[in-house]
Amino acid sequence: MNDIVLITADSVRYDYIEEMEFLSGFPTQSGTTVGHYTRPSLAGLLSSQYQATMKSAVAGPTIPEVMSNAGYTTIGLAPSPQLDEVFNFNQGFDKYENFVDAGNRGSNRREILGQFDLLRKVYHRFFPPHAKMSDLPTDKAVVEQAIEQFNEATGPRFMWVHLMGSHRPYGRGDDAISRSLDRKALFSPSSLKDSEHQEITSAYKNALSRVDTVIEDLLMDLDGDPTFIFTSDHGDEFGEEGYYYHQPQRRRTADKLVTVPIVSNDISLTGDRCSLLDIGPMIATQAGIDPPEEWNGIDIRSESRSYTLTIAPWHNTASLRLATNDYTVTSTDGRVSMTEAGTDTHVKRNEQAEEVQERLQDLGYVE
Template sequence: MTDRDWKHVILLSADALRADHLSSYGYHRKTSPVLDELADESIRFGNAYSASSHTREAVPALLTGEYPDIAIDDGYRLATESVASTLSEAGFATAGFHSNPFVSRAYGFDEGFDHFDDDLHLGQHKLVALAQRALDKLRNRHYARADEINERSLEWLDSLDSGRSFFLWNHYMDTHGPYEPPGEYATRYADREVSGREAQKLYQRAIDDPESITDAERELLIDLYDAEIRYNDARIGEFLAALRERDLLEESLLIVTADHGDAFGEHGYYEHPRYLHDEITRVPLIVRPPGGAAEEVETPASTLDVGATIEAAVGSEATGDGVSLLGTLPDDRTVFSQARGEDEHGHLRRYASRTAEGACFCERDRESGTIEFGECAGSALREELEAHVDERVRVENGESVEDDEEVDEEIERRLDALGYK
């Protein structure tokens, strides 16, 4: 395909959505009927991996096509050009809608967007911000629900001049913990309704003290998580229907993916800490060009490829480490992931590589320079990962860049509600 086969680019990403909990990826529950149908008319990548395991590194990689050690600085601020900037320079109207504080304007992620709604109103109008904060606390609201994201983004689409090419990024937070499926979804899989307070306490305890979680509590967490997936899937369906009503879908390159997954004790932890196991790095990846497609690709793919695909779609030369997903991927491809340690493990860097044959993991100590390898599917894969780590060491600047701007208390409140504090 050429860059003239579509007018618009739409990127839909879900926070903490693991691939193996979607029915389109073989899950035993029918959690994603909308994405199932979309996958049938798209290119579905069965083995796609995020460039990292948590939002602060995964979303920058997704939006730039660069590994996190280039995409962001030591303060997690955006440090390189995103696809929004590339498309804006190419004449596209650009907009982003989400409510994750880690990729808000406070960290520079509004760069390149004509319209950037990160659901943080402080600094826009103080009285509105105070009223919003009071209402949010009363409603126990941690993020904008998918229906809100849809409403805001469709309103922006309807405001554009007819015929104007656009880039739209919607990032949905519903599948991020604490898992509190709304309305009818609350008992979709759970046999009883769980209060918001109970769901939050259980989620936080799973993070803080995973060994205390019983089998029944683990199953309850999964029930609630799956229900959030079903809710989010339905809202994506509503958004796609709205695009069809506006005759926009057939003019658009549509990409659906996630920034990372979520764990349920498979390796002794819950949520998505700074590790690189499959449950927190294997993500859905569905690419629908205008007119659709019907293809399944099992060759490993990376979220870095999203940026490369978008850049190729508008005729720009890819500057990052990804490749276009609309081309043919080599059968022997290797994809890599990385994650920075945090707090007392801030000196550690973790890396993983994946091929059709398996995976390899290692951990590098920046202070001592030593590398420890974990599970590895063969010596060849180990050597390849070791060479990759050497390359990342060469591009690492080693300098600490402090963010002098204090993150406002609205961001702190949101992060606390999402289980990060």
Template structure:
């Protein structure tokens, strides 16, 4: 997929990597090489800190909670919105998606506009017959396995805080032995999450493209191997260990870290250090997966026409920077600032926007620019009201939001400052950070900058009103009057 002048509509390949942080690109050799040869966006943000609150914006160019609320599973449906895949299909694109996350499944409307929408988990189970996982929208549940009973008993005791730190470390030894037994004797995979391994995802992608490829193509591939701080995908690096002792030692570390991270009162610097070291292993594996996917695309697509590769993440991951280990509940930059890389047949003038603020809501605009179509046409095709389109087009900042039960948070981010407003119960909390002087967002400057806070809150009130959450907009209006 070398850089070239486009003579016709290019193939568009979107690769989304679950939980990849902005600052982790430098730890991935292949991805860093792609970024150096393509366009790397320096100020790109997800519009939410978790999968349900980021992908709606990627596919519809609208805020995550546009005229909707999360359902009881914390998912956000996009059935009532028009998607980018529907628009590209109208332009003659063959649209194919290969995903492996229940929050971006057809249940929530993400299959709209795709000629072929493949849930990799179901495909893998049906074709390869190697999986023991069973998918459920109420959670990710494993098929019954007698050897998992001790682990479930231990986790039940942990939940009720019936185990001390010493007992948990002993329990991790027991589960590590069980893991080795399953892996070496019963050939059951050690992966903790019900996600298809990245290398297998690439293999399935190749199989599908060989059968259904035609151009122009819009292909979306979602990679889950970093999810849950990598616990979902340590089987690949484990598989490459040459001795049983090495396998056992790494499994033991994994289990110790996994069990302790379930209890915040047992976290310490040693565990956090181990967790980050294990994260590096998962990053290296994802880098390998990207290299294999790139080689596959080079082989199958480059001879058929111009191609643009877009790599991004749905959100980041927290390592206790603000007390959160994982993701989903806060609007700080370790969760919102994500990489965006364009490589291949993009127009020269697209390079002008790499240093500007952008978010997943701008993804549709970027695609339209690649296609040589104006932004106004995008709003028309996506059925977005002109009032709404103009409001977001003229803003100097970007928006982010999340809604978890009684806690609802919104953020407005500019190049210099970020404002966060949180509705929790009957209370309203505000935060303001100078992200130039304080990029780690540690010093709340609300009291010393009331005018800037008020300006940002007015913008957020308009944003919330346009989304259709009138009661929240009224609460923010009342807060501004006090």
């Protein structure tokens, strides 16, 4: 069985993949995210199940569980409070490093208050996303640890690495967009000058280039010749429909937010469309493992996907985006439930640790 590495990077749009020179040298296909921001999107990816996206938490059997049961050593490194163990992202990993310390359980009042623009503006003024990005390890530090853990592990090995360098504000120190410009784009996008728009997109492109270099370093320094697959949790908007970045509380499912690249060196990417749900079955099949019946994804190399579905949950309601070759249907801000195998799943709030909640605020997910 061959080693397999899954790499995800935050906020990478499909139409910007050419800024990633190393990755764009491999076969690339567009993919549709299962969710509209990190937690529901990657929960759906790792679980290959819609219910995980609706709950914004990982549900088994997960990709690492399936790989572990087949004899793989499983390693996960994900430096984001969105990917904390409280949301089950460690499920199935022999080693999982989130780089976030969880405190005691807290309330969800901030998620409710975050829907009010005035309160969001006040919070952003004092705690912009720059505030604690520096508390997270750099992508280089994450990759160095990933290389060490992977090379020390016995094979076959499955590893997932998530990188945050492409997340707004698109860098640290002088590389990042300024706090004032970030605030202006977030709350007064119509007042942006062309030069300010260019400053934001240039910073974004540079961030993608830096992430690409780190990914190349990772793959060059791993023992053996692992199969890798790369994708992103979501994209970012740059004013195409009047909004900037990704703002989860808006439950938007715009094309620029949900269309991301899928890149691989060894897994043949075919078909007209691919959901991030399909990554699990493709990884399992690549390893010679039958995908679990519970998974909603398919191996697009042997089956054709007729539609993609994106679920955007936030505070008990969600938006839905259903896309086929012929049409795209969007339902906004409704009560959403799903019945599968006699079990009902509803979009609802998540209870989470107070410190995790605070870190989510600092990154701009919760106000």
